[in-house]
Amino acid sequence: MLDLNNSNARIKPMTVEETSLKVTLADYKSAIDLELTELLENSKLDNLAQSQLLQSIQYSVSNGGKRLRPILSLMTAEAIQSKEIPVRDNPALKLALAVELVHCGSLIHDDLPCMDDDDLRRGKSTNHKVFGEAIALLAGDTLLCYPIQLLLEAKPQAEVINEFIEAIKDMIAGQAMDLELPEQQVSMTQMQSMQELKTGALLRASVVLAAKMVGANQVQIDALENYSSKIGLAFQIVDDILDVTASTEQLGKTAAKDIEQNKATYVKFYGLDKAGIMAEELIGQAKAALDVIPNSEKLKALADYVLSRQN
Ligand code: GRG
Numbered sequence: 001m002l003d004l005n006n007s008n009a010r011i012k013p014m015t016v017e018e019t020s021l022k023v024t025l026a027d028y029k030s031a032i033d034l035e036l037t038e039l040l041e042n043s044k045l046d047n048l049a050q051s052q053l054l055q056s057i058q059y060s061v062s063n064g065g066k067r068l069r070p071i072l073s074l075m076t077a078e079a080i081q082s083k084e085i086p087v088r089d090n091p092a093l094k095l096a097l098a099v100e101l102v103h104c105g106s107l108i109h110d111d112l113p114c115m116d117d118d119d120l121r122r123g124k125s126t127n128h129k130v131f132g133e134a135i136a137l138l139a140g141d142t143l144l145c146y147p148i149q150l151l152l153e154a155k156p157q158a159e160v161i162n163e164f165i166e167a168i169k170d171m172i173a174g175q176a177m178d179l180e181l182p183e184q185q186v187s188m189t190q191m192q193s194m195q196e197l198k199t200g201a202l203l204r205a206s207v208v209l210a211a212k213m214v215g216a217n218q219v220q221i222d223a224l225e226n227y228s229s230k231i232g233l234a235f236q237i238v239d240d241i242l243d244v245t246a247s248t249e250q251l252g253k254t255a256a257k258d259i260e261q262n263k264a265t266y267v268k269f270y271g272l273d274k275a276g277i278m279a280e281e282l283i284g285q286a287k288a289a290l291d292v293i294p295n296s297e298k299l300k301a302l303a304d305y306v307l308s309r310q311n
Contacts, residue, residue: 024298024301025066025071025302025305028067028070028071028074028075028087029066029067029071031087031088032067032070032071032074032087032096032097032100033062033067035087035088035093035097036061036062036097036100036101037058037062039097039150040054040057040058040061040062043146043150045057045142045146048142052131052135053135053138053139053142055131056127056130056131056135056136056138056139057139057142057143059127059130059131060104060105060107060108060121060127060139060143061100061101061104061143063121063122063123063124064122064123064124064252065100065103065104065122066309066311067100068203068235068302068306069096069099069100069103069202069203069206070096070097070099070100070206071096071302072203072206072207072210072228072299072302073092073093073095073096073099073206073207073209073210074087074090074092074093074096074210075298075299075302076092076206076207076210076211076214076224076299077090077091077092077210077211077213077214078090078295078298079290079293079295079296079298079299080210080211080214080215080216080220080293081214082294082295083295091154091213091214092209092210092213092214093154094150094151094153094154095151095154095156095160095164095206095209095210095213096206096210097147097150098147098148098150098151098164099147099164099202099205099206101143101146101147101150102143102144102147102168102171102202103202104143105139105140105141105142105143105144105147106140106143106171106175106202107121107122108126108127108128108136108139108140108143109136109137109140109175110175111126111127111128111136112128112133112136112137113128113133115175115179116257116261118253118254118257119254120248120252120253120254121252121253122252122253123249123252124252127139144168148161148164148165151164154213156209156212156213157212157213159212160209160212160213163205163208163209163212164205164209166201167201167202167204167205167209168201168202170197170201171197171198171199171201171202173197174194174195174196174197174198174199174200174201175198177190177193177194177197177198178194178198178263181194181264183261183262183263183264186264188269190264191264191265191266191269192233195232195233195236196229196232196233199232199235199236199239200228200229200232200233200236203228203231203232203235204225204228204229204232206228207224207227207228208221208224208225208228211224219292220292220293223289223290223291223292223293224289224290224293226285226286226289227286227287227289227290227299227303228286230282230283230285230286230289230303231282231283231286231302231303231306233282234278234279234282234283234286234303234306234307235306236266237266237275237276237278237279237282238279238306238307238309240258240265240266240267240268240275241266241267241272241275241276241279242255242309242310242311243255243256243257243258243259243265243267244256244258244259244267244272245272246310246311250310250311251311252311266278279307280307283303283304283306283307286303287300287303287304
């Protein structure tokens with residue numbers, strides 16, 4: 001049974017180390033924000049110049065977000081190359097931006113009346129509320145194909161391109177599963193398979209494809225596969241916890257939406273306490289998986305952030 005008042009299940013307050021990571025994350029985030037803004041000003045979207053469609057894309061891409069996926073790509077490349085790399089010179093930058101653009105497009109579609117029907121995203125009106133459903137649909141479409149073109153500019157291995165497209169297909173399949181699953185009688189296994197596709201696939205691609213692009217060896221790739229699948233799951237559990245413990249203002253999107261829609265969530269299956277413990281254990285396992293990669297402190301700290309995030 002869900003206990004919304006159980007304070008033990010709240011995510012832990014930040015420690016000193018996590019606070020300093022917050023500063024580092026803010027640096028990555030502002031560098032990524034800048035790259036995205038420049039990209040959309042001078043992009044291959046020239047045919048859209050001055051159009052409402054371009055404005056709608058810029059609106060949804062530039063309106064914040066934690067930028068978790070691109071930060072994962074950038075930090076993975078740094079870990080494998082064992083050095084700090086300025087964001088602009090990071091060999092995984094185009095992948096990082098491509099993944100974030102796909103993610104932004106998926107959020108636009110997810111908010112449409114035919115999907116989750118939401119008014120608020122990242123603290124602002126959803127795309128279709130501002131630009132109308134037709135333009136919002138087309139903005140999501142553009143953010144589905146343009147990122148592939150962007151990734152190709154980095155001349156990655158065919159395997160990377162293929163897995164990038166596969167991750168997008170998985171995300172779409174996960175969304176379809178989410179829509180199709182009956183509200184009642186969803187099994188834990190069904191819910192987990194759906195989440196692994198809908199949320200996990202793109203998170204995994206952010207990490208594993210960055211590693212492949214910078215020539216990681218198989219031991220490193222296996223470790224990062226493990227890390228990314230564990231943080232993907234923990235990310236979803238924390239999302240489910242925040243849905244019932246955080247306010248709409250804090251989340252920047254409608255709180256308690258899962259309850260309202262009677263969605264199958266980790267909190268519904270396990271309760272707040274157990275879900276919190278599961279997320280903590282997964283983060284511990286994700287960090288342990290990185291022990292074979294010497295310079296992976298930032299990725300480990302990012303895993304802690306996934307657990308302690310407040311939105
Ligand atoms: C057109 C690309 C495209 C896809 C259509 C709608 C759809 C298929 C997929 C939706 C997938 C979806 C909404 C997954 C949920 C992912 C998720 C947990 C989003 C929240 O991620 P955060 O917390 O958000 O990283 P911010 O705002 O910080 O970026």
